[in-house]
Amino acid sequence: MTPFTLEATQGKARAGRLRLAHGDVPTPIFMPVGTYGTVKAMTPRELEGVGARIVLGNTYHLWLRPGLEVVAKHGGLHKLMGWQHPILTDSGGFQVFSLSQLSKLSEEGVVFRSPIDGTQYNLTPEQSMLVQATLGSDIAMAFDHCPPGDAPRELVQDAMARTTRWAARSLAVPAPAGQARFGIVQGGTHLDLRLEHIDAICALPFDGFALGGFSVGEPIPLMYELLDQVAHRLPADRPRYLMGVGTPADLIHGIRAGIDMFDCVMPTRNARNGMLFTSEGKVVISHARYRDDTGPLDPACECETCRGFTRSYLRHLHQCKEILFARLATLHNLSYYLDLVRRCRRAIFEGRFDELADTFKVGQP
């Protein structure tokens, strides 16, 4: 049984519903990133409040801290972090390649040392699926090899082929009850390679498919062009996930190209750094112009931050490096992102998504 129902389309844009072990997820959806079993600065209840219905957990980080023993003792990641809705876990591959200086790649997998205590870990497709089984996520990602954005064509082809072999090995590990599995398409910025890899990965019996290796340093217009060419080639009856993307404009573009799911640290990380997304454009809260600004952060936003506090107060909290700033800023940015995908979904149902997308471009980040 496919866990995905398509409910409405407009052009290539889709509105659907994922049925997962811990509940339904309306799409298009944005998944806040909960690296260490917490979406930074937020409680599970607040995440529910801003409309989050699925969060992402990082296999690499959780494997290192708190470790599988602790997660297992709780009965999985949901219970550890007190989140009752669905969770998607990545495979750990992206972090191994980007964070571990000492990683050693072979056909078998990747050997790396923990940057925390130097312990040696061996991450293979099989091990990634086992770790994700212990985490108990609703969606596990196949272990892939994501090359850097500026990798030469040969390296991209090499990583593609390895990703295909690893995908088959990931699927060969028996899935725990209720866990869906997604395959990952690589191919860098080469249209022919992307199409070739779609054929290879989508031939495998995954429950959904992801585009990996985007927003890793390539020019944004190139990413948009490729998305327009490849996103809708992913199987129509299964969810499509654009990994690690992106800005609000990226989400709009991805949805227009046929993407259903997104994740990115941008709303949460930028929030902590004082960069806020609003209906009037980006707000860099440290700017002196906000010193005396007693208006709300975003007059069009209904979140607790915008209803309860002024731009001037937020700036003051930011200047004083107060924890409350990180909280209120994160709450708002996530509200903005979740509200954005909700509005897109509604617009697709009502046949006015293109209109919304065009409006959005004017003056938006």
Place this chain on the structure above:
Amino acid sequence: MTPFTLEATQGKARAGRLRLAHGDVPTPIFMPVGTYGTVKAMTPRELEGVGARIVLGNTYHLWLRPGLEVVAKHGGLHKLMGWQHPILTDSGGFQVFSLSQLSKLSEEGVVFRSPIDGTQYNLTPEQSMLVQATLGSDIAMAFDHCPPGDAPRELVQDAMARTTRWAARSLAVPAPAGQARFGIVQGGTHLDLRLEHIDAICALPFDGFALGGFSVGEPIPLMYELLDQVAHRLPADRPRYLMGVGTPADLIHGIRAGIDMFDCVMPTRNARNGMLFTSEGKVVISHARYRDDTGPLDPACECETCRGFTRSYLRHLHQCKEILFARLATLHNLSYYLDLVRRCRRAIFEGRFDELADTFKVGQP
């Protein structure tokens, strides 16, 4: 009209009610410290949730950041920080003496430079009252001179005499509508000086009286002995406030001696450092013994932290330096403090405060 009603007593312990411009405050009460217009890591709504009914704002810090212009633009500190209940502001004196290396003391007041940008400030009794008027607190403290805990007797006497003169000057500034004013008794660890200064300060028409200069380095048993001797000598018909104190045990002792109000950074600061107060004693959450502990932080506590998360998860968040740790820990420690004073108040009404206090001593921090 006195803003204080005595509702019950047991021995020297008192239960009462402060009637302030922004609402009633049941006593005994603990006031969380909101240095920069935020009780660190907490929202106003959460403070209400844990039972906080009055918070403390620091005149010195708020004067420097965000500054009076910004506070005035909001119409006062309540509106700036979104807190609708009472606020007590200190005079700024304690911070000037403890934080400003460059402070210069004279009969007029204290000249100091901002550690943030070097701007020169002139804090006098009159200026302190003006700043507190702009902050719009429900209770303003008179500007006092608090000498170090190890100050020689002559310096203590000198500071006492100056505090008395400054108290009169503070009172000479017309009070804004709805702002109560408290005088501060100094005298160090000298019983005769404490009694002498009570006579001097309590002769002035303040709405309440505070004991300053405690918990500034003197031995705790000495503080307890002095409190037993002096707290009940403060006027019975006005609220009594023990400044900057203390541990849960200090609160119990203070209440037993006749104190009505307390403030301290301990529950909030210790929380951020991983030191948690529980009904089973102190918990230092970084200890390895909590690594696999899936029990609640405090089985006797009803706060969101104890209901929703395990000790193991809290330890993990602490190890990862997650903002959520500071939040959950602060929420719990404040719940513990506010619950403690509520239990004391109930016990005084029911004539079993001594029993509660004795029970509390066993194994408590």
